[in-house]
Amino acid sequence: MTSKINIEFSSISKRYRRRSILDGVDFALRDGQCSLLCGANGAGKTTLLRIMAGLEKPDHGTMNTGLGEMKWRRCKRALQQKVMYLHQHPYMFDASVRQNIAYALPPGSTPAIRNKCIDQALEWADLKALATVSATNLSGGETQRVALARAWLRTPSVLLLDEPMANMDQESRLRTHTLLWQLKDQGMAIVITSHDAMQFHSLTDRQLLLKDGKISTESRHMRAENVSTFPVGKTHRHHTA
Amino acid sequence: MESLNSATFDAINLLLTGDKQLWGTIGISFRVSTTAILIATPPSLLVAFLLAYGRFPGRRLLISVFSTLLSLPAVVVGLTLYLVLSRQGPLGDWKLLFTQSAMVMGQIALCMPILVAMGHSAFQAADRRAWETARTLGASPPRAVLTVMHEVRFGLFAVLLAAYGRIIAEVGASMMLGGNILNYTRNIPTAIALETSKGAFAQGIALGIVLLLLAFALNGLLHYFQGKGRFAV
Secondary structure, eight states, rough: OOOOOOEEOOOOOOOOETEEEEEEEEEEEETTEEEEEHHHSSSHHHHHHHHHSSOOOOSSSEEEOOSSOHHHHHHHHHHHHEEEEOOOHHHHHOSBBHHHHHTTSSSTTTTHHHHHHHHHHHHHTTTTTTTTSSGGOOHHHHHHHHHHHHHHHHOSSEEEEESSTTTHHHHHHHHHHHHHHHHHHHOOOOEEEEEEEGGTTTTOOOOEETTTEEEEEEEEEEEEGGGSOOOOOOOOOOOOO | OOOHHHHHHHHHOOOOOOOHHHHHHHHHHHHHHHHHHHHHHHHHHHHHHHHOOOOOTTTTHHHHHHHHHHHOOOHHHHHHHHHSTTSSSGGGOOOOOTHHHHHHHHHHHHHHHHHHHHHHHHHHHSOHHHHHHHTTOOOOOHHHHHHHHHHHHHHHHHHHHHHHHHTTTOHHHHHHOOOOOTTOOOOOHHHHHHHHHHHHHHHHHHHHHHHHHHHHHHHHHHHHHHHOOOOOO
């Protein structure tokens, strides 16, 4: 993989009380690259993702977001602009599916453009039938699709997903997988945490194992070998106006 | 029992016939308390949010201070502001004592601890993912704060009702800072105290009925919105 480095994290350390969670982790996010982060419960996968999203401050370490060295406050802002983090159970605002997706649009655009973009996102994630339903009443798979539609609309350069297919049935997994493929094809750097490496085998370009606070194993495999494992739908572009 | 019945009948009669003095007192009460709650709410909710979501030295101490101030007696607020606003006080030149402005100041001092302490609890009860999701979706901090407020709107509405109920029914501060001047600073609680001391129970009962109806109306409103439950983000 020779794509350009988007964000680079070096020697990231984090302790909770006296327990070391991350101990000098190095991590580079490349455009269009999908990384799978594996590890046991409590290994620090979520903590690492939250640091990468600018939601948690590391005790030590540096981050290069392409804007040179900066203090955490500025770095956090830069990360929050570039990175989008999806919780294991994505949060849905107490509003309709349509309004939840609309939240990802930057304020300022005209209502016509907004409506067009939202309609495209709804179609992309196959959520048109649920547009007016309250987003807090959706199933796990539908919630994940709304979260991915928001990501599709916001188009961050990095997308972080914490156990995106936990507690999902086979059909929902397949749909989520297809949407993730399309986001990857748009050039997003994607990091996924999971206990089950096989679920994302065809999607990921590299697998990392987080153990004892360090990334101990890195295996790469060719994405092309596995492309046929999951169907890939048509990729829609948006923000046409 | 008979005198209570006739006083209640007279009270209802006063309310229905639109007694000018009675309705003037009610108007002053609503004007002063509504002004106080409108001024106090935005900064108080912001402080409540910062106490719930911020991490800074002295945060726990501030939470304890606001929680302690919840039980602040109205007369103590009245006395303190009386000393500050009286001629010899540091703000004596402003000539605010025995005005509606002084009453508003007293009521702001009374409702701010309620708004901050109970608002803080409402924000803490919110799912933290709401804030994180808003930020990760590119919302600016002010927009993310408004989003979290929207998520806990029923809790915050209950906080507002509690604060409003406290200030519209308080006597001590209004009496000391307003002076109970007819058609100017006489509000419902000070009027009830005065009319009762004169033996004019009908006026007192009529004003009491208004306070009760207000409580019913505000609670009804809260339940209506809780049942309806959908606002735009």
